Amino acid sequence: MKWQREKFLVLLIALALLAAACSTDDGYEGVELTLMTYASTTEFDYYATLMDDFTRETGIKVNYVQQPVAAQDQKIPLLLAAKDPSLDVFFTGSENIGSYVGVSGVLPLDSFISDSNLTPESWDFADLAPAILNACQNGGVTYCIPSHAGGGLLYYNTRMFEEAGITAPPKNPDELLDYAKRLTTDEHAGFCVRGDNTQNLYTAFQLWQWFYPYDNDVTGTYFDKDWNFIIGQQPNANEFGSWYREILQKTAPAGIATYLVTNCLEDFQQGRVAMWHDDSGMIPEVLDPEKSRVSEETAFWSLPCQAVNPDNCTLVQPFGTWINAASENPEAAWLLVQFLTSKETQIAAAIDGSLLTPSRVSVVNNPEVVASLPATFTEALDHILAHPDAALLPFIPEGVAILPPMLNGLSELITSGDSVDEVMARMTAGVEEIMKAAGYPKPFPEG
Amino acid sequence: MSLPQLGRHLALARRGGQTVLIWSDRHFLKFAAWPSLVIMIAITAIPFALTLALAFTNYDLVRYDDWRFIDFENFRIIGRTRQTTTIILNTVYLVVAAATLEAAFGLALAMLMAAKVRSIGLIRSLYLLPIMTSPIVVAMTWRAMFNNNAGWINYFLGVAHLPQPLWLGNPLLAMPAVIISDMWTGVPFMAILLLAGLLGVPEHIKEAAAIDGAGPLQIFRYIILPWIRPVMFVAVLLKSLDLFRKFEGIAVLTSGGPGFASTTLNLHVYNTGLRYHQLGLAAAWGVVMMGVIGTSALVLYFALGRTR
Numbered sequence: 001m002k003w004q005r006e007k008f009l010v011l012l013i014a015l016a017l018l019a020a021a022c023s024t025d026d027g028y029e030g031v032e033l034t035l036m037t038y039a040s041t042t043e044f045d046y047y048a049t050l051m052d053d054f055t056r057e058t059g060i061k062v063n064y065v066q067q068p069v070a071a072q073d074q075k076i077p078l079l080l081a082a083k084d085p086s087l088d089v090f091f092t093g094s095e096n097i098g099s100y101v102g103v104s105g106v107l108p109l110d111s112f113i114s115d116s117n118l119t120p121e122s123w124d125f126a127d128l129a130p131a132i133l134n135a136c137q138n139g140g141v142t143y144c145i146p147s148h149a150g151g152g153l154l155y156y157n158t159r160m161f162e163e164a165g166i167t168a169p170p171k172n173p174d175e176l177l178d179y180a181k182r183l184t185t186d187e188h189a190g191f192c193v194r195g196d197n198t199q200n201l202y203t204a205f206q207l208w209q210w211f212y213p214y215d216n217d218v219t220g221t222y223f224d225k226d227w228n229f230i231i232g233q234q235p236n237a238n239e240f241g242s243w244y245r246e247i248l249q250k251t252a253p254a255g256i257a258t259y260l261v262t263n264c265l266e267d268f269q270q271g272r273v274a275m276w277h278d279d280s281g282m283i284p285e286v287l288d289p290e291k292s293r294v295s296e297e298t299a300f301w302s303l304p305c306q307a308v309n310p311d312n313c314t315l316v317q318p319f320g321t322w323i324n325a326a327s328e329n330p331e332a333a334w335l336l337v338q339f340l341t342s343k344e345t346q347i348a349a350a351i352d353g354s355l356l357t358p359s360r361v362s363v364v365n366n367p368e369v370v371a372s373l374p375a376t377f378t379e380a381l382d383h384i385l386a387h388p389d390a391a392l393l394p395f396i397p398e399g400v401a402i403l404p405p406m407l408n409g410l411s412e413l414i415t416s417g418d419s420v421d422e423v424m425a426r427m428t429a430g431v432e433e434i435m436k437a438a439g440y441p442k443p444f445p446e447g
Numbered sequence: 448m449s450l451p452q453l454g455r456h457l458a459l460a461r462r463g464g465q466t467v468l469i470w471s472d473r474h475f476l477k478f479a480a481w482p483s484l485v486i487m488i489a490i491t492a493i494p495f496a497l498t499l500a501l502a503f504t505n506y507d508l509v510r511y512d513d514w515r516f517i518d519f520e521n522f523r524i525i526g527r528t529r530q531t532t533t534i535i536l537n538t539v540y541l542v543v544a545a546a547t548l549e550a551a552f553g554l555a556l557a558m559l560m561a562a563k564v565r566s567i568g569l570i571r572s573l574y575l576l577p578i579m580t581s582p583i584v585v586a587m588t589w590r591a592m593f594n595n596n597a598g599w600i601n602y603f604l605g606v607a608h609l610p611q612p613l614w615l616g617n618p619l620l621a622m623p624a625v626i627i628s629d630m631w632t633g634v635p636f637m638a639i640l641l642l643a644g645l646l647g648v649p650e651h652i653k654e655a656a657a658i659d660g661a662g663p664l665q666i667f668r669y670i671i672l673p674w675i676r677p678v679m680f681v682a683v684l685l686k687s688l689d690l691f692r693k694f695e696g697i698a699v700l701t702s703g704g705p706g707f708a709s710t711t712l713n714l715h716v717y718n719t720g721l722r723y724h725q726l727g728l729a730a731a732w733g734v735v736m737m738g739v740i741g742t743s744a745l746v747l748y749f750a751l752g753r754t755r
Contacts, residue, residue: 074721081508099724102509198702198722255595255616257705272596397509404723408530408707415618415706426529437505 046354080105095392102397135390144320151384152206152315180251183274190251220391232428241420316388405430508724521731553637586699589628618708644678
């Protein structure tokens, strides 16, 4: 009897040891994460191809969802506000940090970063470019890991420049307007930006950098520390409004008021516009000879800062990799974030041509990566990263709420016959009304 | 009803040899309607009441735990908003123009489909295809066709040496472009409904009128039109309600632009609530929209719905 009891105990211990040996080291087998990001973007298309590798390494399956810009930008805030656990990791621009933190929708990441069990030293948090990482931080807390920093730059057609007798890209807004007029012919328009009121803020922001001062890292060119609306202050407001109206009414393609980014891209690819100011993420599309007729005659330029804003005049829109606060697998989600933002992934994506503006300093300086970048882009990128304005929206919870009067005002500058004075005054009044209803002025937040 | 009364009814039923309980027979419909009534209240009346309440708050998605009642402030904001008149007029313009054109063309198409020719069944089926196409696909296709540089419409206009207008970028043409794209599905829809009415017009009345010397136009005006008036009212009402709710066609074709040239109430409610996260204000716009729809339905009823 005693012998049988001992035999049973030995068998039990052996079974327990066998079970322990069969289990995975990381304990993530069977975990499935959902990641949402943008469709039709080469960088995110590339990351999709890496998901099988990630699953092999970690045992974590990834439901990789790509959707159009409008869908992604609308669904994410709703999912976060609803504390929906079906979303784990997502990519969006860091300008949304104010509203995401306002709804407590995203996980603070500092505890993951500092935990050596979860984050190996080799991942190297310090390698992330400070100017870019700054946009992922709110009140000193890190909420996202930047994957890239899209920059605003000028795409221009060198053949059209040559035909118009223009030898170098413009150095200031007056030259840009002048060149745009000279480049407007029967065959092509001179200048294109997004004019549709669902997207026009993105490019207007890039253009007004040459007219308004940059006040601080929290509200950028929107508000000063006394909450005065900088965009509405004269005489800068009229200067910008008049210039914006003139360049878009006289040198832009017909129908610019409904132009989306895809319209400008198509026009530039087809040789119907000479200059286009937009995000650097479109570079692969214009350099692909199968899609673009002007792949051999495209160059890139970052307009120098003007005296009014000498240090922070280029849109740098860091794209962040975020973790939903309601995620049921935050540690597994952190593994995925590390994978997507690691040096190895960024180098591979950059050499592939899918990632032009990596967020890691070592990757930006990697000789192989530099060699793979398009000509003239390197100089533009250096300028962009040296003069960043990451506050595409002010980093406050009301960042989105002030959009309606601004979008309407920018649209009215192109479409209405009202004077620039009136349009800018209405824009200012609209923003001030919203801020007042939100209880401003309030103590100015820390960066 | 008391138990004695019930007993008397049952006795009457048995005496008459009837096997169905008269009491339950009379009240059957009431009992049968209860489940669907409860569901209807749950999915319509309750959300409606909540939306009405939301319209009096400053609820938004970011400060969702910091909202409060603000009386009629949202409606005052709507009254102060410059674009309010434009948005309401755009909505009325879309509904009146599209419904009228689709009714007229739909009736013409229905008259053709009422013809007794071979393969008319197949032809009628083909006209169902637009209705079966996904609205978003329709909208995207029409956006491509209206493209200034590469669209089919301007191409064929150019071949015919006709002006090639800027369809989607011209504030005066943006709404007509939306209407034209809606007609592609709206005309067959109206035609199918009106065809049912046309096929119900008694042949002998038309024949008698013809014998009496009435021409085709007179027959159409004095016999067919009055006969199909109730069907026409239903068709126009349904289409109008559909047009008030039109979204994907406008969002894809013009995003409501240029400026606000093609923004309607429905699109504006969506923008206010889901793009700008101001749900309280969006609910107030929804109440305004309901008022406009209700007024329009009344006008339509008095214009078309009252029978002689």
